[in-house]
Amino acid sequence: MTKYYDEFNVERHFDNSLAEKYDRRIRMFCPSYDALHRMILPLFQGLPNDAFFLSSGVGTGAEILSLGKIFPSWRFIAVDISTNMINACQDKTAEAHLHDRVTFLHGRLQDCKLSRPCDAASSIFVSHFIKCREEKLSYFRSISANLKIGGVLVLADLFGDKTSSEFATLMDVWLRSYALHGVSDEELMNDRNHVNSDVDFITENKLILMLDEAGFAAPIRFYQTYLFGGWVTTRVV
Ligand SMILES: C[S@@+](CC[C@H](N)C(=O)[O-])C[C@H]1O[C@@H](n2cnc3c(N)ncnc32)[C@H](O)[C@@H]1O
Structure with a gap:
């Protein structure tokens, strides 16, 4: 077992009843969470009416809930490593009458x-x-291998150069924005520790190189909120 797995287990983290709290907490963490999910919609316009869409790390289903309404003939594959999150996604897509267009896969996308x-x-x-x-x-x-050549990928992640002063400033204002939701000092400290130890920040340049190695075109950054970035790219090889 690797050191990383011992220290932080993403499956356990998201399984630990997090799904119940996730939809509220992610909006405290990322103030433009709903805007991001609206902003991705036009990036997928122009795909066939019967497109087949992969939501990797589907969580509680935000991508499928917004895309499913706008593109009524699309079909979706929802993949997530956490049982708790995928169960929440099943409930939410059922409530939105989208579940008959979704195939759920529990496990790592890499598998x-x-x-x-x-x-x-x-x-x-x-x-x-x-x-x-x-x-x-x-x-x-794995994302590339499951896309057609020319297929579109929207990726969003925390990113940045941890050694830069820009990073320090953005981290500071991000945590201040989070604290404005009235979180206790203890919760703020726990979350700061979680971000510091469990998030693997990489620079945009490293991300571009990795996407290139994985068979994607140079990505275009279309979104940024504090340390959250969003990119669109296509599979080229
Ligand atoms: C922060 S949530 C994001 C959920 C959703 N995409 C959203 O925008 O709200 C990250 C999700 O990715 C899942 N996950 C992490 N690593 C994964 C992997 N290798 N394969 C599939 N799912 C993964 C976690 O279980 C979790 O549900």
């Missing part, structure tokens, strides 16, 4: 080979939890 390639994919706030470079690359390669 999934889909029966057919997808027209597009999203990975929102997932890969920043994958610490080892090889594992992160393997994750991006």
